[in-house]
Amino acid sequence: MDERIRVAVLGAGGRMGATVAAAVEAAPDLELVARLDAGDDLARVAQAGVQVAVDFTVPAVTEVNVHAMVDAGVHVVVGTTGWDDAALARVRDHLADRPGVGVLVAPNFAIGAVLTMAFAARAARWFESVEIVELHHPDKVDAPSGTAAHTAHGIAQARAAAGLGPSPDATTQSLEGARGALVDGVRVHAVRLRGLTAHEEVLLGNPGEQLTLRHDSFDRTSFMPGVLLAVRRVGALPGLTVGLEHLLDL
Numbered sequence: 017m018d019e020r021i022r023v024a025v026l027g028a029g030g031r032m033g034a035t036v037a038a039a040v041e042a043a044p045d046l047e048l049v050a051r052l053d054a055g056d057d058l059a060r061v062a063q064a065g066v067q068v069a070v071d072f073t074v075p076a077v078t079e080v081n082v083h084a085m086v087d088a089g090v091h092v093v094v095g096t097t098g099w100d101d102a103a104l105a106r107v108r109d110h111l112a113d114r115p116g117v118g119v120l121v122a123p124n125f126a127i128g129a130v131l132t133m134a135f136a137a138r139a140a141r142w143f144e145s146v147e148i149v150e151l152h153h154p155d156k157v158d159a160p161s162g163t164a165a166h167t168a169h170g171i172a173q174a175r176a177a178a179g180l181g182p183s184p185d186a187t188t189q190s191l192e193g194a195r196g197a198l199v200d201g202v203r204v205h206a207v208r209l210r211g212l213t214a215h216e217e218v219l220l221g222n223p224g225e226q227l228t229l230r231h232d233s234f235d236r237t238s239f240m241p242g243v244l245l246a247v248r249r250v251g252a253l254p255g256l257t258v259g260l261e262h263l264l265d266l
């Protein structure tokens with residue numbers, strides 16, 4: 017009997033979807049049984065007997081895809097960005113009615129990026145100032161990046177727990193946006209530049225010192241070990257999991 021996990025890729029025609037499809041095909045314990053892109057009927061997933069769907073589509077459609085997969089009893093690994101607390105809560109509620117189904121949403125599957133986020137949260141309470149710079153290819157449709165938002169969230173939680181207020185800032189902007197966006201009280205700056213793939217810097221400052229945490233994804237293969245790990249594990253993680261860090265024993 018074939019015990020390989022039956023996988024579908026949603027957004028299979030895209031940059032990440034195509035890379036994921038190739039990685040699944042190359043994995044001996046996984047079987048790619050469906051590739052879907054815009055305009056394809058999601059019912060094909062159930063018809064193909066899919067066990068795990070991987071969604072790398074666009075922020076505007078990812079939530080609809082996830083609810084359709086949950087209705088079909090299919091576990092979902094989501095890399096698409098654009099998720100806010102309200103959307104995550106709707107998925108959590110939906111999963112309460114489907115107790116065996118697991119959904120894992122991760123803003124970044126690169127191991128180094130997940131570690132950067134963890135290190136930033138760990139360091140945050142020791143620094144007076146913190147800002148984030150995310151740098152991406154110019155075809156990216158959203159800003160700030162999901163990774164930067166998740167990084168800011170972790171830092172904000174750590175600062176709040178340590179009783180730290182906002183980073184000091186005496187600047188009055190003469191032009192809206194000059195100081196970036198505030199995400200959970202942390203300044204995030206977004207660079208879009210041809211030649212880049214996906215990069216992040218977390219700048220932590222104290223009087224007389226700076227700690228810079230930087231991660232670079234030079235190629236989309238950097239995300240694949242994390243995606244494949246999630247595909248293999250999501251079936252044993254009922255309910256909603258947010259962030260690959262929960263699978264890495266950090």
Ligand SMILES: NC(=O)C1=CN([C@@H]2O[C@H](COP(=O)(O)OP(=O)(O)OC[C@H]3O[C@@H](n4cnc5c(N)ncnc54)[C@H](O)[C@@H]3O)[C@@H](O)[C@H]2O)C=CC1
Pocket residue numbers: 026027028029030031032033052053054055056072073074075077094095096097098122123124125126162239
């Ligand atoms: N979590 C992570 O580690 C990573 C997340 N991302 C995120 O993944 C998403 C996709 O990124 P890229 O692949 O660069 O974008 P892309 O634009 O190359 O690919 C998106 C694909 O989704 C397809 N699509 C649109 N609507 C669809 C629908 N209703 N059903 C199925 N497919 C549909 C598009 O036709 C396109 O082929 C973005 O949100 C990006 O931020 C990207 C890299 C890593």
Ligand SMILES: O=C(O)C1=N[C@H](C(=O)O)C[C@H](O)C1
Pocket residue numbers: 097123124152156157160161162163164213214215
């Ligand atoms: O669009 C991208 O390319 C990426 N998107 C994700 C994000 O928004 O954080 C992950 C990574 O940065 C690449």
